[in-house]
Amino acid sequence: MNAASPNSQANATPAPLSVAVLGCGSRGRTYSRLIAFCGEDYRLTAAADPVAVRREAVSSLGPAGQIRVFASADELFSAGKLADVLIIATQDSQHFGHAMRALELGYDILLEKPAAESLARCEEIDALARRLGRRVALCFVLRYTPFYSEVKRIIDSGKLGKIISMRTHEGVEPFHQAHSFVRGHWSRSGTSTPMIVAKCSHDADLICWLGGAGLSSISSYGDLTWYHPGNAPTGAPLRCTDGCPASESCIYDSRRYLGDKRRWLGMVMDGFEQAADHEILEMLKVSPWGRCVYHCDNDVVDHQVLACELTNGITATHTMTSFDFGRGIEIYGTLASLKGGIPYSEAGAPELWLRHHADGRIEPVDIPQPNNAGYAGHGGGDHGLVQALGSLFSGPERLEPGLDGLAGHRLAFLAEEARVTRRTIASSPASALSPQS
Missing domain, CATH: 3.30.360.10 (Dihydrodipicolinate Reductase; domain 2)
Structure with missing residues (x-):
């Protein structure tokens, strides 16, 4: 077989940047949808989340069988390196451990901010990335x-x-x-x-x-x-759903989740779009988001x-x-x-x-x-960040190794x-x- 000529190699279409997603909550699903929207430039390969409906929402963005699903970070990491770039969109306290394991496996990383829960740990991520020649971009959309x-x-x-x-x-x-x-x-x-x-x-x-x-x-x-409790209205109960005498005038009444603040449930309640009002009320009776803001542990x-x-x-x-x-x-x-x-x-x-x-x-x-086809999350920044992934992680203008x-x-x-x-x-x-x- 004859070797390909230099010209044919130069004219070859670049392979799409492969991307895996760890954490399929609101941010992970947003980036995944935008990656799918970008077409042939990117290819989703894996999604990991302990909540089945979340990881399935990401896996549904590609052809059947293209996007592998995992129920935990351990399962994802045990499968080896599955993509060029790993998006880490887990909770803040998990970022450090997930980022360090991903770097050791050879991933470049798009990491939700903050990178870690302390400056010392941010610097550890930076040091490891520099030593391994890997790139970590934060989601500064x-x-x-x-x-x-x-x-x-x-x-x-x-x-x-x-x-x-x-x-x-x-x-x-x-x-x-x-x-x-x-x-x-x-x-x-x-x-x-x-x-x-x-x-x-x-x-x-x-x-x-x-x-x-x-x-x-x-x-x-x-x-x-x-x-804090010192500013609670007289007679305010621990939960808005327990009948608060100040509910009609309180701008923080959690029952606003049933009306003008319903969109906020998208961050914390799976399936909120189809949820009936009585189901949301039941959630508010037991979840952190039904508490009186003056009686929390903040x-x-x-x-x-x-x-x-x-x-x-x-x-x-x-x-x-x-x-x-x-x-x-x-x-x-x-x-x-x-x-x-x-x-x-x-x-x-x-x-x-x-x-x-x-x-x-x-x-x-x-x-x-x-x-951006009408998508304007973070003033267009979410879409802009996803569009920039190729230049951040591949090509002549890619980031220097370390934590950007x-x-x-x-x-x-x-x-x-x-x-x-x-x-x-x-x-x-x-x-x-x-x-x-």
């Missing part, structure tokens, strides 16, 4: 949204001049705070991660990614001020601020609060400032705009709309250390990584 992609493009264009400082803001929204961080999976830092990591690791990553540098030093303040903060300096001299602040909605950003350069986000667009201003220092001129910025996004994780974890100790924390020289680290 905001990088891939049209909005933040345009912010990055404007910064890189030099239109703002030299960047001096920036301010970011995240309003979690009261019911979201209650669902996820009072009643839900991320309510206790000991079983997940601190609030500034669990919710704001996106924002910490944006500070380093947009600022173009890692952390130099940081201070932070915050507390759990509202969601300990994460409901508001926090941080102030930091990056290694290139840029200063930045971030505010996280339960009592607002949406992200906003302001970047201050020597030629112009850039402002935008939900707080501006909700008030009728352009979603993103520049103010030129020379003449005070306001310049609205057109944000490209994603071509570690700089932002370091900023968030050290912010929590600064908050707890009430002192300014300096990042060690060895830790002052580039934003791509």
Whole structure:
């Protein structure tokens, strides 16, 4: 048989990137659906989850028999390496163990944030990935949204001049705070991660990614001020379903899951789409999501601020609060400032705009709309991240070995250390990584 000519090899269609999924909850299923939507560029090969209906939802996205299913992470790992890339979308406390085993098997990894429950463990993942020559990308989907992609493009264009400082803001929204961080999976830092990591690791990553540098030093303040028994209405029972005298005026009444907050059940209740109201009520009577928000076992903060300096001299602040909605950003350069986000667009201003220092001129910025067949999870970021998998893990522009996004994780974890100790924390020289680290 004659060997293939160099030209025929060059013109061969690249093999699709094969992907396996560990953890088929809301995030794992979202990425799986988008991978299936992308057609011939990717191929799903395996899905693992202890809940049968979840792993079957992923296996149904491919031809019969193409996607192998496993009932546990142990079963998946025992089968050997089944794909080029493993998506790890399990609970926060499981990320470290799953990532380390996957790296040892030879996987590149798309890892849901946070990478691990401590900075030391994040650094262990990074060290092992570097030693083995493997790549770990965190699911920082905001990088891939049209909005933040345009912010990055404007910064890189030099239109703002030299960047001096920036301010970011995240309003979690009261019911979201209650669902996820009072009643839900991320309510206790000991079983997940601190609030500034669990919710704001996106924002910490944006500070380093947009600022173009890692952390130099940081201070932070915050507390759990509202969601505790001291603020419970008089006579409020432990569960909203037990008859609360304040139910008509309480914005946290869990019976809202039957109405305008029903979509939130998609994160925590399998088959909620077909569930009757009485079935949801029965679930609320026994699940964490039926509890009074003032009578939970939560300990994460409901508001926090941080102030930091990056290694290139840029200063930045971030505010996280339960009592607002949406992200906003302001970047201050020597030629112009850039402002935008939900707080501006909700008030009728352009979603993103520049103010030129020379003449005070306001310049609205057109944000490209994603071509994602109507799917706009995380402002188009979920789809953008999946589209980027090929370039992240294969080809000439692929990531360097290691944990991409570690700089932002370091900023968030050290912010929590600064908050707890009430002192300014300096990042060690060895830790002052580039934003791509």
